[in-house]
Amino acid sequence: MPPKPNRKYCCVKSCRNNSTTSGVTLFRFPKDSERYLIWLKNCGRMDLAKLSPEHLYTNYRLCNTHFQNKMFAGPVADVKKKIEKICIT
Numbered sequence: 083m084p085p086k087p088n089r090k091y092c093c094v095k096s097c098r099n100n101s102t103t104s105g106v107t108l109f110r111f112p113k114d115s116e117r118y119l120i121w122l123k124n125c126g127r128m129d130l131a132k133l134s135p136e137h138l139y140t141n142y143r144l145c146n147t148h149f150q151n152k153m154f155a156g157p158v159a160d161v162k163k164k165i166e167k168i169c170i171t
């Protein structure tokens with residue numbers, strides 16, 4: 083039996099990006115209990131706040147387009163650096 087494809091989708095309802103979309107990077111939620119709430123708020127998924135940070139970290143992803151549009155106002159060239167910074171726990 084071949085392994086099941088492990089495709090991950092962005093958790094933003096209006097977003098159809100997934101791990102196979104070219105040019106898109108999916109990020110895990112931070113396990114930090116304050117920051118994961120900020121992420122949920124920024125991506126409009128406060129309905130997921132009832133889940134534990136561990137569960138979100140394991141099962142949900144957020145793609146890079148939301149970081150550019152909603153979390154950071156800086157130039158695009160700086161965004162990757164900032165994302166990496168915020169993702170490191």
Ligand SMILES: [Zn+2]
Binds near residue numbers: 099144146148
């Ligand atoms: Zn997305």
